[in-house]
Amino acid sequence: MTIDPIALAQALIRRPSVTPEDGGALGVLEEALTPLGFACQRLRFEEEGTAPVENLYARLGTAGPNFCFAGHTDVVPPGDRKAWSVGPFAAEIHNGKLYGRGAVDMKGAIAAFVAAVARDLDASGPPAGSISLLITGDEEGVAVNGTKKVLDWMRERGERIDACVVGEPTNPKALGDMIKIGRRGSFTGYLTVYGAQGHVAYPHLADNPLPRLVRMLDAITRAPLDQGNEHFQPSNLEVTTIDVGNPANNVIPAQGTATFNIRFNDMHSAASLEAWVRETFDAVGGAYDLRCVCSGDSFLTPPGPLPETVADAVERVTGKRPEYSTTGGTSDARFIKDACPVVEFGLVGQTMHKVDEHVALDDLLRLTDIYGAIIRDVFARIPARP
Incomplete structure:
Protein backbone atom coordinates (compact mmCIF):
# COMPACT_ATOMS: atom_id res chain seq x y z
CA MET A 1 0.00 0.00 0.00
CA ARG A 184 18.32 20.53 29.13
CA GLY A 185 15.86 20.40 31.99
CA SER A 186 13.45 23.16 32.93
CA PHE A 187 13.08 24.36 36.53
CA THR A 188 10.78 27.24 37.50
CA GLY A 189 10.79 29.02 40.83
CA TYR A 190 7.89 31.11 42.12
CA LEU A 191 9.16 33.39 44.91
CA THR A 192 7.14 35.51 47.33
CA VAL A 193 8.98 37.71 49.84
CA TYR A 194 7.01 39.02 52.81
CA GLY A 195 7.25 42.23 54.84
CA ALA A 196 4.84 44.61 56.55
CA GLN A 197 2.89 47.38 54.85
CA GLY A 198 3.34 50.93 56.02
CA HIS A 199 3.75 54.61 55.15
CA VAL A 200 6.96 55.50 53.30
CA ALA A 201 7.49 58.43 55.70
CA TYR A 202 7.54 56.02 58.65
CA PRO A 203 9.69 53.11 57.45
CA HIS A 204 10.51 52.10 61.04
CA LEU A 205 6.87 51.09 61.40
CA ALA A 206 6.95 48.91 58.29
CA ASP A 207 9.13 46.21 56.79
CA ASN A 208 9.91 46.68 53.11
CA PRO A 209 10.30 43.27 51.44
CA LEU A 210 11.52 44.64 48.10
CA PRO A 211 15.20 45.22 48.96
CA ARG A 212 15.36 41.59 50.13
CA LEU A 213 13.63 40.45 46.96
CA VAL A 214 16.20 42.34 44.88
CA ARG A 215 19.11 40.90 46.88
CA MET A 216 17.74 37.37 46.50
CA LEU A 217 17.44 37.72 42.75
CA ASP A 218 20.86 39.33 42.51
CA ALA A 219 22.38 36.45 44.49
CA ILE A 220 21.08 33.76 42.12
CA THR A 221 21.90 35.68 38.92
CA ARG A 222 25.28 37.15 39.82
CA ALA A 223 27.42 34.27 38.52
CA PRO A 224 26.95 31.60 35.84
CA LEU A 225 25.69 28.25 37.08
CA ASP A 226 28.33 26.36 35.09
CA GLN A 227 30.38 26.49 31.89
CA GLY A 228 28.66 23.59 30.14
CA ASN A 229 30.34 20.32 29.17
CA GLU A 230 31.03 18.07 26.19
CA HIS A 231 27.39 17.56 25.27
CA PHE A 232 25.56 20.48 26.90
CA GLN A 233 25.67 24.24 26.66
CA PRO A 234 25.89 26.17 29.95
CA SER A 235 22.85 26.25 32.19
CA ASN A 236 21.12 29.63 32.36
CA LEU A 237 18.86 31.28 34.91
CA GLU A 238 16.50 34.00 33.75
CA VAL A 239 14.19 36.16 35.88
CA THR A 240 10.96 36.32 33.90
CA THR A 241 8.79 38.62 36.00
CA ILE A 242 8.87 40.77 39.14
CA ASP A 243 5.50 41.89 40.50
CA VAL A 244 4.43 44.09 43.39
CA GLY A 245 1.00 45.34 42.37
CA ASN A 246 1.39 48.54 44.36
CA PRO A 247 -0.42 51.53 42.77
CA ALA A 248 0.57 53.98 45.52
CA ASN A 249 3.93 55.75 45.67
CA ASN A 250 3.64 56.47 49.38
CA VAL A 251 2.97 52.93 50.59
CA ILE A 252 5.55 50.31 51.44
CA PRO A 253 4.10 47.05 50.09
CA ALA A 254 3.53 43.97 52.21
CA GLN A 255 5.03 41.57 49.69
CA GLY A 256 6.69 41.20 46.32
CA THR A 257 6.83 38.26 43.95
CA ALA A 258 9.17 37.07 41.22
CA THR A 259 9.38 34.13 38.84
CA PHE A 260 12.56 32.68 37.40
CA ASN A 261 13.35 29.78 35.10
CA ILE A 262 16.50 27.68 34.93
CA ARG A 263 17.38 25.65 31.84
CA PHE A 264 19.86 23.20 33.29
CA ASN A 265 22.24 20.61 31.92
CA ASP A 266 23.20 17.24 33.39
CA MET A 267 25.57 18.86 35.88
CA HIS A 268 22.48 19.63 37.99
CA SER A 269 19.20 18.10 39.06
CA ALA A 270 15.94 19.69 40.13
CA ALA A 271 16.69 18.69 43.73
CA SER A 272 20.19 20.18 43.71
CA LEU A 273 18.94 23.42 42.16
CA GLU A 274 16.16 23.80 44.70
CA ALA A 275 18.59 23.18 47.55
CA TRP A 276 20.98 25.80 46.16
CA VAL A 277 18.24 28.39 45.64
CA ARG A 278 16.83 27.93 49.15
CA GLU A 279 20.29 28.11 50.74
CA THR A 280 20.98 31.33 48.80
CA PHE A 281 17.67 32.90 49.83
CA ASP A 282 18.13 31.84 53.45
CA ALA A 283 21.48 33.65 53.49
CA VAL A 284 19.68 36.89 52.57
CA GLY A 285 17.15 36.30 55.34
CA GLY A 286 13.57 37.30 55.95
CA ALA A 287 10.27 35.56 55.42
CA TYR A 288 9.62 34.08 52.00
CA ASP A 289 7.79 31.27 50.21
CA LEU A 290 9.29 29.39 47.28
CA ARG A 291 7.36 27.02 45.04
CA CYS A 292 9.44 24.98 42.63
CA VAL A 293 8.22 23.19 39.52
CA CYS A 294 10.38 21.00 37.30
CA SER A 295 8.71 20.22 33.97
CA GLY A 296 11.50 17.86 32.94
CA ASP A 297 14.99 16.82 33.96
Whole structure:
Protein backbone atom coordinates (compact mmCIF):
# COMPACT_ATOMS: atom_id res chain seq x y z
CA MET A 1 0.00 0.00 0.00
CA THR A 2 1.44 3.35 -1.05
CA ILE A 3 0.94 6.45 1.08
CA ASP A 4 1.80 9.89 -0.26
CA PRO A 5 3.41 11.86 2.59
CA ILE A 6 2.33 15.17 1.05
CA ALA A 7 -1.31 14.16 0.79
CA LEU A 8 -1.31 12.73 4.31
CA ALA A 9 0.33 15.89 5.69
CA GLN A 10 -2.37 17.95 3.98
CA ALA A 11 -5.11 15.80 5.48
CA LEU A 12 -3.63 16.23 8.95
CA ILE A 13 -3.15 19.99 8.59
CA ARG A 14 -6.79 20.35 7.55
CA ARG A 15 -7.83 19.07 10.96
CA PRO A 16 -7.65 22.15 13.25
CA SER A 17 -6.20 20.33 16.25
CA VAL A 18 -5.30 23.33 18.39
CA THR A 19 -4.33 22.13 21.86
CA PRO A 20 -6.17 20.39 23.49
CA GLU A 21 -8.70 19.75 20.69
CA ASP A 22 -8.14 16.74 18.44
CA GLY A 23 -10.12 18.14 15.54
CA GLY A 24 -10.21 14.72 13.86
CA ALA A 25 -6.44 14.49 13.34
CA LEU A 26 -6.04 11.17 15.15
CA GLY A 27 -8.86 9.73 13.07
CA VAL A 28 -6.92 10.61 9.92
CA LEU A 29 -3.94 8.70 11.30
CA GLU A 30 -6.00 5.67 12.25
CA GLU A 31 -7.43 5.53 8.73
CA ALA A 32 -3.89 5.47 7.34
CA LEU A 33 -2.42 3.00 9.84
CA THR A 34 -5.18 0.38 10.12
CA PRO A 35 -4.85 -0.88 6.51
CA LEU A 36 -1.11 -1.31 7.12
CA GLY A 37 -1.86 -3.78 9.92
CA PHE A 38 -1.44 -1.53 12.94
CA ALA A 39 -3.53 -2.21 16.02
CA CYS A 40 -4.72 1.26 17.01
CA GLN A 41 -5.82 2.22 20.50
CA ARG A 42 -7.28 5.60 21.32
CA LEU A 43 -6.44 6.70 24.85
CA ARG A 44 -8.34 9.53 26.49
CA PHE A 45 -6.96 10.97 29.69
CA GLU A 46 -8.28 13.71 31.92
CA GLU A 47 -6.87 15.12 35.12
CA GLU A 48 -8.87 17.30 37.46
CA GLY A 49 -8.62 20.91 36.44
CA THR A 50 -7.38 20.13 32.93
CA ALA A 51 -9.08 19.48 29.61
CA PRO A 52 -9.41 15.87 28.40
CA VAL A 53 -6.90 14.84 25.74
CA GLU A 54 -7.09 12.21 23.01
CA ASN A 55 -3.96 10.16 22.30
CA LEU A 56 -3.12 7.28 19.98
CA TYR A 57 -0.90 4.24 20.45
CA ALA A 58 -0.57 2.08 17.36
CA ARG A 59 1.57 -1.04 17.03
CA LEU A 60 2.47 -3.27 14.10
CA GLY A 61 3.73 -6.68 15.26
CA THR A 62 4.14 -8.24 18.69
CA ALA A 63 7.80 -9.28 18.77
CA GLY A 64 10.75 -7.27 20.02
CA PRO A 65 12.52 -5.02 19.56
CA ASN A 66 9.77 -2.42 19.48
CA PHE A 67 10.89 0.66 17.56
CA CYS A 68 8.67 3.64 18.33
CA PHE A 69 8.04 6.91 16.54
CA ALA A 70 6.66 9.57 18.88
CA GLY A 71 5.01 12.82 17.99
CA HIS A 72 2.03 15.11 18.45
CA THR A 73 -0.88 16.15 16.30
CA ASP A 74 -1.81 19.13 18.45
CA VAL A 75 -0.67 22.54 17.27
CA VAL A 76 -0.38 26.04 18.66
CA PRO A 77 -3.07 28.57 17.72
CA PRO A 78 -2.64 30.23 14.31
CA GLY A 79 -2.72 33.74 15.75
CA ASP A 80 -4.00 36.53 13.52
CA ARG A 81 -5.48 34.68 10.56
CA LYS A 82 -5.46 37.87 8.49
CA ALA A 83 -1.67 37.86 8.73
CA TRP A 84 -1.48 34.50 6.94
CA SER A 85 -1.08 34.59 3.17
CA VAL A 86 -3.14 31.36 3.03
CA GLY A 87 -5.64 29.76 5.38
CA PRO A 88 -3.73 28.28 8.35
CA PHE A 89 -5.68 25.02 8.02
CA ALA A 90 -6.17 25.00 4.25
CA ALA A 91 -2.95 23.02 3.57
CA GLU A 92 -2.30 24.83 0.31
CA ILE A 93 0.80 24.26 -1.83
CA HIS A 94 2.57 27.24 -3.38
CA ASN A 95 5.96 27.36 -5.05
CA GLY A 96 6.96 23.91 -3.85
CA LYS A 97 5.98 24.52 -0.24
CA LEU A 98 3.12 23.17 1.86
CA TYR A 99 1.62 25.84 4.12
CA GLY A 100 -0.37 25.38 7.30
CA ARG A 101 -0.25 25.24 11.06
CA GLY A 102 1.57 22.04 11.97
CA ALA A 103 3.32 21.61 8.61
CA VAL A 104 6.68 21.66 10.41
CA ASP A 105 5.68 21.09 14.03
CA MET A 106 4.94 18.30 13.48
CA LYS A 107 2.27 16.86 11.23
CA GLY A 108 4.68 16.79 8.30
CA ALA A 109 7.05 14.48 10.16
CA ILE A 110 4.22 12.17 11.22
CA ALA A 111 3.06 11.88 7.63
CA ALA A 112 6.62 11.17 6.48
CA PHE A 113 7.03 8.36 9.01
CA VAL A 114 3.73 6.67 8.13
CA ALA A 115 4.60 6.89 4.43
CA ALA A 116 8.04 5.40 5.15
CA VAL A 117 6.49 2.47 7.02
CA ALA A 118 4.08 1.79 4.15
CA ARG A 119 6.92 1.84 1.65
CA ASP A 120 9.06 -0.50 3.76
CA LEU A 121 6.21 -2.97 4.18
CA ASP A 122 5.69 -3.06 0.41
CA ALA A 123 9.41 -3.59 -0.20
CA SER A 124 10.39 -5.92 2.63
CA GLY A 125 7.29 -7.26 4.33
CA PRO A 126 6.74 -7.31 8.11
CA PRO A 127 9.52 -5.86 10.26
CA ALA A 128 11.95 -7.98 12.26
CA GLY A 129 10.28 -6.80 15.43
CA SER A 130 7.54 -4.22 16.00
CA ILE A 131 6.93 -0.68 14.86
CA SER A 132 4.79 1.57 17.01
CA LEU A 133 3.58 5.15 17.03
CA LEU A 134 2.92 7.12 20.21
CA ILE A 135 1.00 10.20 19.15
CA THR A 136 -0.32 12.70 21.66
CA GLY A 137 -2.66 15.67 21.50
CA ASP A 138 -1.10 17.39 24.52
CA GLU A 139 2.48 18.33 23.64
CA GLU A 140 1.87 22.01 22.95
CA GLY A 141 -0.22 22.36 26.10
CA VAL A 142 0.33 21.49 29.74
CA ALA A 143 1.57 17.99 28.78
CA VAL A 144 -0.13 16.18 31.67
CA ASN A 145 -2.68 14.09 29.77
CA GLY A 146 -0.51 13.06 26.87
CA THR A 147 2.75 11.15 26.45
CA LYS A 148 3.38 10.85 30.17
CA LYS A 149 0.07 9.10 30.80
CA VAL A 150 0.38 6.93 27.68
CA LEU A 151 3.72 5.68 28.99
CA ASP A 152 2.10 4.93 32.37
CA TRP A 153 -0.64 3.01 30.56
CA MET A 154 1.99 1.05 28.63
CA ARG A 155 3.91 0.14 31.77
CA GLU A 156 0.74 -1.13 33.44
CA ARG A 157 0.13 -3.41 30.46
CA GLY A 158 3.73 -4.60 30.21
CA GLU A 159 4.09 -2.84 26.87
CA ARG A 160 7.72 -1.90 26.20
CA ILE A 161 9.54 0.16 23.63
CA ASP A 162 13.22 -0.40 22.95
CA ALA A 163 14.17 2.72 20.99
CA CYS A 164 12.36 5.88 19.99
CA VAL A 165 12.69 8.68 17.45
CA VAL A 166 10.69 11.83 18.16
CA GLY A 167 9.78 13.76 15.03
CA GLU A 168 10.31 17.27 16.39
CA PRO A 169 11.74 19.86 13.97
CA THR A 170 15.41 19.64 14.91
CA ASN A 171 17.18 21.24 11.96
CA PRO A 172 18.10 24.94 12.25
CA LYS A 173 18.59 25.75 8.56
CA ALA A 174 18.60 22.66 6.33
CA LEU A 175 17.44 19.08 6.54
CA GLY A 176 20.27 17.01 7.96
CA ASP A 177 21.82 19.73 10.13
CA MET A 178 21.09 18.31 13.56
CA ILE A 179 19.94 15.39 15.69
CA LYS A 180 18.90 16.07 19.26
CA ILE A 181 20.45 13.46 21.55
CA GLY A 182 19.30 15.15 24.75
CA ARG A 183 17.71 18.23 26.21
CA ARG A 184 18.32 20.53 29.13
CA GLY A 185 15.86 20.40 31.99
CA SER A 186 13.45 23.16 32.93
CA PHE A 187 13.08 24.36 36.53
CA THR A 188 10.78 27.24 37.50
CA GLY A 189 10.79 29.02 40.83
CA TYR A 190 7.89 31.11 42.12
CA LEU A 191 9.16 33.39 44.91
CA THR A 192 7.14 35.51 47.33
CA VAL A 193 8.98 37.71 49.84
CA TYR A 194 7.01 39.02 52.81
CA GLY A 195 7.25 42.23 54.84
CA ALA A 196 4.84 44.61 56.55
CA GLN A 197 2.89 47.38 54.85
CA GLY A 198 3.34 50.93 56.02
CA HIS A 199 3.75 54.61 55.15
CA VAL A 200 6.96 55.50 53.30
CA ALA A 201 7.49 58.43 55.70
CA TYR A 202 7.54 56.02 58.65
CA PRO A 203 9.69 53.11 57.45
CA HIS A 204 10.51 52.10 61.04
CA LEU A 205 6.87 51.09 61.40
CA ALA A 206 6.95 48.91 58.29
CA ASP A 207 9.13 46.21 56.79
CA ASN A 208 9.91 46.68 53.11
CA PRO A 209 10.30 43.27 51.44
CA LEU A 210 11.52 44.64 48.10
CA PRO A 211 15.20 45.22 48.96
CA ARG A 212 15.36 41.59 50.13
CA LEU A 213 13.63 40.45 46.96
CA VAL A 214 16.20 42.34 44.88
CA ARG A 215 19.11 40.90 46.88
CA MET A 216 17.74 37.37 46.50
CA LEU A 217 17.44 37.72 42.75
CA ASP A 218 20.86 39.33 42.51
CA ALA A 219 22.38 36.45 44.49
CA ILE A 220 21.08 33.76 42.12
CA THR A 221 21.90 35.68 38.92
CA ARG A 222 25.28 37.15 39.82
CA ALA A 223 27.42 34.27 38.52
CA PRO A 224 26.95 31.60 35.84
CA LEU A 225 25.69 28.25 37.08
CA ASP A 226 28.33 26.36 35.09
CA GLN A 227 30.38 26.49 31.89
CA GLY A 228 28.66 23.59 30.14
CA ASN A 229 30.34 20.32 29.17
CA GLU A 230 31.03 18.07 26.19
CA HIS A 231 27.39 17.56 25.27
CA PHE A 232 25.56 20.48 26.90
CA GLN A 233 25.67 24.24 26.66
CA PRO A 234 25.89 26.17 29.95
CA SER A 235 22.85 26.25 32.19
CA ASN A 236 21.12 29.63 32.36
CA LEU A 237 18.86 31.28 34.91
CA GLU A 238 16.50 34.00 33.75
CA VAL A 239 14.19 36.16 35.88
CA THR A 240 10.96 36.32 33.90
CA THR A 241 8.79 38.62 36.00
CA ILE A 242 8.87 40.77 39.14
CA ASP A 243 5.50 41.89 40.50
CA VAL A 244 4.43 44.09 43.39
CA GLY A 245 1.00 45.34 42.37
CA ASN A 246 1.39 48.54 44.36
CA PRO A 247 -0.42 51.53 42.77
CA ALA A 248 0.57 53.98 45.52
CA ASN A 249 3.93 55.75 45.67
CA ASN A 250 3.64 56.47 49.38
CA VAL A 251 2.97 52.93 50.59
CA ILE A 252 5.55 50.31 51.44
CA PRO A 253 4.10 47.05 50.09
CA ALA A 254 3.53 43.97 52.21
CA GLN A 255 5.03 41.57 49.69
CA GLY A 256 6.69 41.20 46.32
CA THR A 257 6.83 38.26 43.95
CA ALA A 258 9.17 37.07 41.22
CA THR A 259 9.38 34.13 38.84
CA PHE A 260 12.56 32.68 37.40
CA ASN A 261 13.35 29.78 35.10
CA ILE A 262 16.50 27.68 34.93
CA ARG A 263 17.38 25.65 31.84
CA PHE A 264 19.86 23.20 33.29
CA ASN A 265 22.24 20.61 31.92
CA ASP A 266 23.20 17.24 33.39
CA MET A 267 25.57 18.86 35.88
CA HIS A 268 22.48 19.63 37.99
CA SER A 269 19.20 18.10 39.06
CA ALA A 270 15.94 19.69 40.13
CA ALA A 271 16.69 18.69 43.73
CA SER A 272 20.19 20.18 43.71
CA LEU A 273 18.94 23.42 42.16
CA GLU A 274 16.16 23.80 44.70
CA ALA A 275 18.59 23.18 47.55
CA TRP A 276 20.98 25.80 46.16
CA VAL A 277 18.24 28.39 45.64
CA ARG A 278 16.83 27.93 49.15
CA GLU A 279 20.29 28.11 50.74
CA THR A 280 20.98 31.33 48.80
CA PHE A 281 17.67 32.90 49.83
CA ASP A 282 18.13 31.84 53.45
CA ALA A 283 21.48 33.65 53.49
CA VAL A 284 19.68 36.89 52.57
CA GLY A 285 17.15 36.30 55.34
CA GLY A 286 13.57 37.30 55.95
CA ALA A 287 10.27 35.56 55.42
CA TYR A 288 9.62 34.08 52.00
CA ASP A 289 7.79 31.27 50.21
CA LEU A 290 9.29 29.39 47.28
CA ARG A 291 7.36 27.02 45.04
CA CYS A 292 9.44 24.98 42.63
CA VAL A 293 8.22 23.19 39.52
CA CYS A 294 10.38 21.00 37.30
CA SER A 295 8.71 20.22 33.97
CA GLY A 296 11.50 17.86 32.94
CA ASP A 297 14.99 16.82 33.96
CA SER A 298 17.92 17.02 31.62
CA PHE A 299 18.77 13.84 29.74
CA LEU A 300 21.32 12.51 27.30
CA THR A 301 21.32 9.55 24.93
CA PRO A 302 25.10 9.17 24.49
CA PRO A 303 26.47 8.55 21.01
CA GLY A 304 25.85 4.87 20.32
CA PRO A 305 23.58 2.55 18.33
CA LEU A 306 20.44 4.70 18.15
CA PRO A 307 22.04 8.10 17.39
CA GLU A 308 24.41 6.45 14.92
CA THR A 309 21.55 4.66 13.15
CA VAL A 310 19.73 7.96 12.69
CA ALA A 311 22.91 9.83 11.70
CA ASP A 312 23.82 7.17 9.13
CA ALA A 313 20.34 7.40 7.59
CA VAL A 314 20.53 11.20 7.43
CA GLU A 315 23.96 11.10 5.82
CA ARG A 316 22.86 8.50 3.29
CA VAL A 317 19.99 10.70 2.10
CA THR A 318 21.39 14.23 2.49
CA GLY A 319 25.10 13.60 2.00
CA LYS A 320 26.08 15.31 5.25
CA ARG A 321 26.72 14.11 8.77
CA PRO A 322 24.34 15.78 11.25
CA GLU A 323 25.55 17.43 14.42
CA TYR A 324 24.65 15.82 17.74
CA SER A 325 23.03 18.52 19.87
CA THR A 326 21.17 19.11 23.14
CA THR A 327 20.14 22.71 22.43
CA GLY A 328 16.64 24.12 22.43
CA GLY A 329 13.65 23.82 24.69
CA THR A 330 11.85 20.79 26.06
CA SER A 331 9.94 18.09 24.21
CA ASP A 332 8.08 14.91 25.10
CA ALA A 333 11.41 13.11 24.84
CA ARG A 334 11.83 14.20 28.46
CA PHE A 335 9.21 11.57 29.38
CA ILE A 336 10.26 8.89 26.90
CA LYS A 337 13.88 8.86 28.10
CA ASP A 338 12.69 6.97 31.21
CA ALA A 339 11.38 4.16 29.00
CA CYS A 340 14.14 3.71 26.39
CA PRO A 341 16.91 5.46 24.45
CA VAL A 342 15.44 8.38 22.52
CA VAL A 343 16.63 10.90 19.95
CA GLU A 344 14.83 13.58 17.98
CA PHE A 345 14.96 14.22 14.25
CA GLY A 346 12.48 15.99 12.02
CA LEU A 347 12.07 18.92 9.66
CA VAL A 348 13.62 22.40 9.50
CA GLY A 349 12.23 24.50 12.32
CA GLN A 350 12.58 28.04 10.99
CA THR A 351 8.83 28.62 10.54
CA MET A 352 7.40 26.59 13.43
CA HIS A 353 4.85 28.51 15.50
CA LYS A 354 5.04 31.39 13.01
CA VAL A 355 2.56 32.92 10.60
CA ASP A 356 2.77 31.09 7.24
CA GLU A 357 4.37 28.00 8.76
CA HIS A 358 5.48 25.84 5.84
CA VAL A 359 7.60 22.89 4.76
CA ALA A 360 9.39 22.42 1.44
CA LEU A 361 7.91 19.47 -0.41
CA ASP A 362 11.41 18.22 -1.20
CA ASP A 363 12.20 18.15 2.53
CA LEU A 364 9.04 16.19 3.24
CA LEU A 365 9.99 13.59 0.62
CA ARG A 366 13.60 13.39 1.81
CA LEU A 367 12.48 13.02 5.42
CA THR A 368 10.36 10.08 4.28
CA ASP A 369 13.51 8.58 2.75
CA ILE A 370 15.46 9.16 5.97
CA TYR A 371 12.80 7.53 8.13
CA GLY A 372 12.70 4.63 5.69
CA ALA A 373 16.46 4.16 6.02
CA ILE A 374 16.15 4.19 9.81
CA ILE A 375 13.41 1.53 9.69
CA ARG A 376 15.56 -0.68 7.46
CA ASP A 377 18.58 -0.50 9.80
CA VAL A 378 17.21 -0.12 13.30
CA PHE A 379 16.20 -3.71 14.00
CA ALA A 380 19.70 -5.02 13.30
CA ARG A 381 21.31 -2.42 15.54
CA ILE A 382 18.87 -2.04 18.44
CA PRO A 383 18.33 -5.36 20.25
CA ALA A 384 15.25 -6.01 22.33
CA ARG A 385 15.91 -5.36 25.98
CA PRO A 386 15.60 -8.33 28.37
